[in-house]
Amino acid sequence: MINKELVEAALKIREQAYVPYSKFQVGAALLTKSGKVYTGCNIENAAYPVTCCAERVAIFKAISEGETEFQELAVAADSARPVPPCGSCRQVMSEFFPKTMNIHLTNLKNETKTFTMEELLPFSFETHDMPENG
Ligand code: THU
Numbered sequence: 001m002i003n004k005e006l007v008e009a010a011l012k013i014r015e016q017a018y019v020p021y022s023k024f025q026v027g028a029a030l031l032t033k034s035g036k037v038y039t040g041c042n043i044e045n046a047a048y049p050v051t052c053c054a055e056r057v058a059i060f061k062a063i064s065e066g067e068t069e070f071q072e073l074a075v076a077a078d079s080a081r082p083v084p085p086c087g088s089c090r091q092v093m094s095e096f097f098p099k100t101m102n103i104h105l106t107n108l109k110n111e112t113k114t115f116t117m118e119e120l121l122p123f124s125f126e127t128h129d130m131p132e133n134g
Helices: 004-014 054-064 087-096
Strands: 026-032 037-041 070-077 102-106 112-116
Touching: 004 026, 004 037, 004 054, 004 070, 004 102, 026 054, 037 054, 054 070, 054 087
Parallel strands: 070 102
Antiparallel strands: 026 037, 026 070, 102 112
């Protein structure tokens, strides 16, 4: 089921995006198990690769506040189809999100698609793939 409130929070924070280069605003809203919402927008840089995506801003804000358990994520952008998260963000998500967690992707046409973490990044590289980490 789509979490409308979370999608609304992603749409709202999208307005804060710092995007002088791409002009492509993205917003993300992350719901913790305890019911708190952490939001993020994309923040670009003149040195382009330093840019941080909205999803990672939201996740890093939450982690830096001591949150470790998450329920749902919503991502919003003015894209033709519900915005697909980039590969780096999918990898960061997979570090912290359960495989069954729902991720809602939306655009400004009110089209939303929901994927589980496992659907977004199957066969992901994980800590236990390194022998010394069991
Ligand atoms: N971007 C995000 O913030 N999240 C996504 O899911 C896709 C891409 C940002 C990065 C950059 O600021 C702009 O969109 C264009 O790539």
